[in-house]
Amino acid sequence: MSRISVRGFAVASATAVTTVGAVVGVATGDAQNDLETTASGATLLADIPVGEQAQVQTAALAQQADAIALSADADARKATEEAARVQAAQLAKEKKAAAEKAEAEAKAKKEREAKEQVASRSNPTTRDSSGFQVKGSYTVSEVKAIARQMVPASQFTCFSNIVNHESTWNYRAQNPSSGAYGLVQALPGSKMSSAGADWRTNPATQIEWGLNYMNDRYGSPCGAWSFWQANHWY
Structure with missing residues (x-):
């Protein structure tokens, strides 16, 4: 032993x-x-x-x-510390990946909107207001149909959102307080005479003026809609 x-x-x-x-x-x-x-x-x-x-x-x-x-x-302490280190590294990796993805998506969205604005400026309308037959009155469906032929497809939803909020597609809508008039509530309504003398009764004239206004001031109807969402006016 x-x-x-x-x-x-x-x-x-x-x-x-x-x-x-x-x-x-x-x-x-x-x-x-x-x-x-x-x-x-x-x-x-x-x-x-x-x-x-x-x-x-x-x-x-x-x-x-x-x-x-x-x-x-x-x-045991060493194993716990190592597990915590591995977990922290994994979380950091996931956060970095999420941030890179969000940045890439934001960049892609910005580029897409820029392309849409360029396309909208180069082709502000797909059809001129003068190409529509003038009628004594128009239904909401008829006004929307005219807008679809005049507003680029990529911008129509934004244009429609603004008109829905401003006039609910009533081309004779008038704000009793401010005097804003028409589909896009031009203020004053007489501004729309630059698109046609029949601005009071012709929705096509109002659409043409409204589309040009949105393109000139905000780059596109979608640019105008983004501003409207933030401020509730445009």
Whole structure:
């Protein structure tokens, strides 16, 4: 049986501990098992009174258990810190990807709107107001049909949203307070005479004027609609 010294006391045991309580392994019975400290003054288990040997062995085992527990705690802390680091890195990566995606989408939207504005300026109307037969009155459906032929398809929804809010497609609508008139509530209504003398009764004339106004001031009906949404006027 091997004799191993633990902090000045030799312990006969299959499992040994170093002089500071660290685990050094399990005795295997080979030539290296004969491990005995060479430090001067080491006391062997055989030199300890029989009544105290059990106490010394218990203390050595407790010391060994404490060392194992401390090692396990250190490993657990290390694993927790590593997991937190990995999670933080993953979150940072996801945030960066989301920011890049949002930036790319915003850029694509801006480019698309710019192209639409250019197209709208180069082709402000798909059909001139003079090409429509003048009638004594028009239904909402007829007015919308005229607008669809005059407003570029890519801009029609925006144009329609503004007209819905301004006049609900009533080409004779008049604001009693301000005097704004027509589909797009021109203020004053006489401004629309630049598109035709029949601005009071011809929705095609009003649409032509309104479309040109939106293109000139906001770049396009969609530009005007964006402004309207933010300010509730345009």
